[in-house]
Amino acid sequence: MTAKLLDGKAFAARIRAQVAVHVGRIKADFGLTPGLAVVLVGEDPASQVYVRNKGQQTAEVGMNSFEHKLPADTSEADLLAVIDALNADPAVHGILVQLPLPAHLNSDMVINRIDPAKDVDGFHISNVGLLGTGQKSMVPCTPLGCLMMLRDHHGNLAGLNAVVVGRSNIVGKPMAQLLLGDSCTVTIAHSRTKELAEVCRRADILVAAVGRAEMITGDFVRPGATVIDVGINRVERDGKMRLVGDVHFASAAEVAGAITPVPGGVGPMTIACLLANTVTATCRANGLPEPSDLTV
Ligand code: GUN
Numbered sequence: 001m002t003a004k005l006l007d008g009k010a011f012a013a014r015i016r017a018q019v020a021v022h023v024g025r026i027k028a029d030f031g032l033t034p035g036l037a038v039v040l041v042g043e044d045p046a047s048q049v050y051v052r053n054k055g056q057q058t059a060e061v062g063m064n065s066f067e068h069k070l071p072a073d074t075s076e077a078d079l080l081a082v083i084d085a086l087n088a089d090p091a092v093h094g095i096l097v098q099l100p101l102p103a104h105l106n107s108d109m110v111i112n113r114i115d116p117a118k119d120v121d122g123f124h125i126s127n128v129g130l131l132g133t134g135q136k137s138m139v140p141c142t143p144l145g146c147l148m149m150l151r152d153h154h155g156n157l158a159g160l161n162a163v164v165v166g167r168s169n170i171v172g173k174p175m176a177q178l179l180l181g182d183s184c185t186v187t188i189a190h191s192r193t194k195e196l197a198e199v200c201r202r203a204d205i206l207v208a209a210v211g212r213a214e215m216i217t218g219d220f221v222r223p224g225a226t227v228i229d230v231g232i233n234r235v236e237r238d239g240k241m242r243l244v245g246d247v248h249f250a251s252a253a254e255v256a257g258a259i260t261p262v263p264g265g266v267g268p269m270t271i272a273c274l275l276a277n278t279v280t281a282t283c284r285a286n287g288l289p290e291p292s293d294l295t296v
Contacts, residue, residue: 003227003256006149012268015148015294016061019275022291023062026282034282035064036094036120036274037086041079041105042072047098050271054096057271063278066092072102079105080113087115093285094120094278099170117285120277122174131177138277139296143175145269146207146228147182147296153226153258154205158183163200165189165216165246166209171230175207178296196220208246218251227252227259230266 026032036058040051051067058065068082079097086092095118101107111119116126122140130137150157162184166172176186189199191210200206200220206227208216213233221227231246245262253259260266276294283290 001250001253003253004153004258006153006226006228006258006260006265008145008149008260008265009268011149011152012145012272015269015272015276016057018291018293019272019279020061022279022294026279026288027062030286030288032282032286033062033064033091034093034278035066035091036096036278037066037068037089037092039068039070039079039082039086039095039097041070041074041098042102044100047100051098054271054274057275058278061275063275064091074102074105076105076109079110083110083113087113087118092118093282094118094274096121096274118281120274120281122277123169128169128174131174134181138281139178139273140170140174141270141273141277142171142209142230142266143178144273144277144296146175146230146266147178148273149260149266149269150179150205150226150228151182157205160184160204161187161202162205162207163187163189163203164207164209165193165196165200166207166211166230168209168211171209175209175230179205179207181296210246212246213244214248215246216252217248218253218255221252221255223255224257225255227256228266229260229262232262232267 038051055065086095095114111123112125116124119127119138122138127137162179164172164176167190176188179186197220201222203225206225209230213235229245229247233244235244243263280295
């Protein structure tokens with residue numbers, strides 16, 4: 001392997017340490033404890049793991065953690081009532097509704113019920129619009145983590161060609177907006193893009209967020225490019241379940257200049273950025289100075 005490994009686990013630990021310092025200062029100076037509420041509907045096993053990790057890490061940085069676990073057959077009215085109560089609760093500065101929701105619930109309606117100032121996922125339509133027009137917003141956690149890693153590695157991103165493979169509202173679209181905000185020349189590609197390998201080979205920065213195991217192989221990568229792998233796919237290999245990204249790591253790492261592994265790359269950054277967003281939301285809601293090292 002020739003590429004530099006971008007260690008998201010270590011980077012996320014650094015962000016959490018910074019978050020803990022800010023939480024301590026907010027408590028000491030203003031008598032406030034940032035609070036993050038997580039709402040989980042149903043029993044999806046992957047979501048349960050995420051929510052448990054979020055709860056642990058929230059407590060570790062000194063914040064209050066509130067968990068609302070609701071049965072899979074919860075009605076829309078009952079879920080909206082929980083969100084209304086969290087919106088009105090002054091101890092709650094950030095609200096996250098774990099996705100995906102059960103099929104009978106309308107995710108857009110539920111997300112748009114969250115007070116945009118408490119929308120630490122950055123999924124509310126107001127935050128999407130603010131990000132798209134370059135205004136101060138809550139920024140979705142996974143793309144925020146990717147941008148922090150890219151800035152850390154490259155310094156200035158201006159003028160670089162960035163190709164984002166994937167067009168989801170959670171990763172692909174906000175990632176493209178953030179890279180545009182840092183003056184990259186941005187292409188959004190996806191599973192139906194023609195000549196995808198050729199498009200990807202133009203990238204100085206290649207972000208894979210397409211949700212297909214190991215689809216991006218070494219021949220998609222420009223020599224020396226930075227490859228950010230957002231994928232988390234469970235596959236069976238040699239009779240064992242393994243986690244792999246959207247990038248075929250072994251072949252891509254022979255060509256790339258730098259690459260994130262799976263696991264241990266982008267994944268740990270998501271919760272770290274969620275905690276960072278909760279500090280940002282607490283400061284904005286209370287007119288406190290906003291830490292510049294936790295957001296873009
Ligand atoms: N499910 C998978 N990733 C996420 C995320 O970043 N936020 C929420 N709310 N749900 C998710």
